[in-house]
Amino acid sequence: MLYAAVGNEHTNLSREDLQKILYGALDKIPAKERTLIIPPDMTRLHSRAGELTELAWQYLGKKLQAVIPALGTHFPMSKNELKKMYGHLPLELIKEHNWRCGLTELGRLSGKFIREISGEKLDYDWPVEVNRILIDHPWDLILSIGQVVPHEVVGMANYTKNIMVGVGGKEAIDKSHFLGAVCGMERIMGRSETPVRQLFDRGADEFCKDLPIVYVLTVVATDEAGNNITKGIFIGDDRECYEKAAELSRNVNIKKLEKAPKKVVVYLEPEEFRSTWLGNKSIYRTRMAMADRGELIVLAPGVHCFGENETIDKLIRRYGYRGTEQTLKAVKNNPDLAENLSAAAHLIHGSSEGRFTITYCPGGLSREEIEKAGYQFGDLESYRKRYNPEKLKEGWNTMDNDEEIYFISNPALGLWVWEEKFL
Numbered sequence: 001m002l003y004a005a006v007g008n009e010h011t012n013l014s015r016e017d018l019q020k021i022l023y024g025a026l027d028k029i030p031a032k033e034r035t036l037i038i039p040p041d042m043t044r045l046h047s048r049a050g051e052l053t054e055l056a057w058q059y060l061g062k063k064l065q066a067v068i069p070a071l072g073t074h075f076p077m078s079k080n081e082l083k084k085m086y087g088h089l090p091l092e093l094i095k096e097h098n099w100r101c102g103l104t105e106l107g108r109l110s111g112k113f114i115r116e117i118s119g120e121k122l123d124y125d126w127p128v129e130v131n132r133i134l135i136d137h138p139w140d141l142i143l144s145i146g147q148v149v150p151h152e153v154v155g156m157a158n159y160t161k162n163i164m165v166g167v168g169g170k171e172a173i174d175k176s177h178f179l180g181a182v183c184g185m186e187r188i189m190g191r192s193e194t195p196v197r198q199l200f201d202r203g204a205d206e207f208c209k210d211l212p213i214v215y216v217l218t219v220v221a222t223d224e225a226g227n228n229i230t231k232g233i234f235i236g237d238d239r240e241c242y243e244k245a246a247e248l249s250r251n252v253n254i255k256k257l258e259k260a261p262k263k264v265v266v267y268l269e270p271e272e273f274r275s276t277w278l279g280n281k282s283i284y285r286t287r288m289a290m291a292d293r294g295e296l297i298v299l300a301p302g303v304h305c306f307g308e309n310e311t312i313d314k315l316i317r318r319y320g321y322r323g324t325e326q327t328l329k330a331v332k333n334n335p336d337l338a339e340n341l342s343a344a345a346h347l348i349h350g351s352s353e354g355r356f357t358i359t360y361c362p363g364g365l366s367r368e369e370i371e372k373a374g375y376q377f378g379d380l381e382s383y384r385k386r387y388n389p390e391k392l393k394e395g396w397n398t399m400d401n402d403e404e405i406y407f408i409s410n411p412a413l414g415l416w417v418w419e420e421k422f423l
Helices: 015-028 042-047 049-065 079-084 110-117 170-183 197-205 239-253 310-319 322-331 341-349 368-373 378-386
Strands: 002-007 035-038 064-067 103-109 126-131 141-147 213-222 228-236 254-257 264-266 295-300 357-362 396-400 404-406 415-418
Touching: 002 015, 002 239, 015 049, 015 213, 015 228, 035 049, 042 049, 042 079, 042 141, 042 213, 049 064, 049 141, 049 213, 049 228, 064 396, 103 197, 110 197, 110 378, 126 170, 126 197, 170 197, 170 341, 213 239, 254 264, 295 378, 310 341, 357 378
Parallel strands: 035 064, 035 141, 141 213, 254 415, 264 295, 264 404, 295 357
Antiparallel strands: 002 228, 103 126, 213 228, 396 404
């Protein structure tokens, strides 16, 4: 059932608008005495999902019994981050997800199905495993709140991904990410029907149909001045809600460029991007726009590590961003990488496949660390002085020396493509 569908390319929703729409939808849901909310974490700060979580708590009061941020593989949130993300939401309501423990397996999709959707490239089975809090309590309502935006693994983020990955387990995350990588990022990003989406939706349909999940999905875009504009909100308990959000996201989040930029500068806001695991959105979201033999410059003042946990950080440092061919060989020959397929997928996604250079300018990693991982190192202060993110405008800029660059202030809110080659 679709409870709300508001927004188009010209919409600019305020907090008051979101409150009215959310409360109107909640009024239509009869059973909500025992409610669980699954919102995104700090890595989706600009999604408006934190505000919506706070608004839902204000509406539900004591009916809201728990909030479990969809961490997936990310760092746990600090108290300051929780307050910044969710406002005045009582911290005692928040439960921390751990993708390695505290899980319940609901069932498995067969290797035959994986072979079909992967085009015979993979043949493992796949578990539907979720945080046991979803199963061990008799919930009347589970609100899954998040943002639909182009995504490198699933095509368009959120909907069933918030459950299958956000509160999912290691094996499910590893195998689903690797599926996306071997099927090819350029054939996935910005599309609502992909092999990984088929995987998530089939898993939810077969094994989560008894969970009372209602999806609250936002669409947020960036205007020419770099301001975040909320274009839509869609609330429902089936795929129609997702498809409407995905259609709007394709219209406002995919930036079609008439020519391929030879130099792209991306700024990573330090509170949101602290690792290359997340910071490589600068690569994922621009790879389909970059000119051959061009240069991507990543200004990353908050980046101080590679992975969001010790194991993946070590694997990235060991194998580096070397492209698909070398990564698949490493998976075949090295058990440590084969046992962490989400890391292998990330290594593939974070490479330019030798097509263009990547200059990383981190605030907390050394030249040696960056170059060993397969990137060029850039001194942050020197590059930030040359390409000042506070002075650059969103999109095309002509510098004082007549150099032409394309600037992106937040890669998490879009997908940039050269339409002649990729669309």
